[in-house]
Amino acid sequence: MPHRPENPDQDAQWRTAGDRIQNLLDASAAGGVVARERAEQLAREITDLYGAGLERMLRIAVSTHPELADAFAADDLIASLLLVHGLHPHAVERRVQDALDSVRPYLGSHGGDVALLEVDGDVVRLQFTGSCKSCPSSSVTLELAVEDAVRAAAPEISTIEVVAAEPAAPVIPVDNLLRRVRTHAWHPVPDLAGLAPGEVGGFAVGGSTVLACRVGDALFAYRDRCGSCGESLAGAALHRRMGAGGDVVLRCPRCHAHFDVVHAGACVDGNGSADAHLEPVPLLERDGVLCMALAEQETVA
Known part of the structure; x- marks a missing residue:
């Protein structure tokens, strides 16, 4: 289980340190090539210098107390520094597997799962199962979450291949998947954590409007667009379905279509709208900070 920082502000500070360092290096170019x-x-x-010191500290600490290797690997900040210097105590296979385990609950909430087939050099091969058959965007959402988790845990991985679960074609072509994945950016959304169970709220994130809701302890996020009438979901509320085991659904305030927010936003109405669905937005806790992934460009060619 990753270590949760006691001070979220400090956690957010070091998570963005790499960007600040790069900005300073870029700014140095104003002084000319030599200055850069x-x-x-x-x-x-x-x-x-710090890498050499960190290597000696790690060797001394682990030789005295071997259990510290796992403790260091579980701390997000320490683990990131160990990765930078090639000192992480866990092999790439274990790091990839741990990354998959970290997003497995999210995949399960969308009716999917993932298995690690092999790590071959800098290539990881995965196999997805399940997912919402009536929601084609769900596959992209799930694979986006996995892509991000794997690359954060194992930055030396250059290629992630998705192997079909059946002889048929993959859930989504790999080239298309990676093209869409790389057009997304993660945005911190700590305000969403304040939603109470059963509450629905609209949020402006990365230039887009997103609808978020909490069902029990789980948070779900979708684009602010009804999959049936195409209108905004502003004013939508959660309801319990009658005669369906009390499943929680989101009702559009305009066309009154009902969507299963727990299972990828699939429409549950039996009036010919079965193919309609909401567009899920990946919502994950990354290094202790709640974030969501949104496309950097609203349209994908």
């Missing part, structure tokens, strides 16, 4: 090269050399010297 000196700034990069300075950054490398400092990184190598």
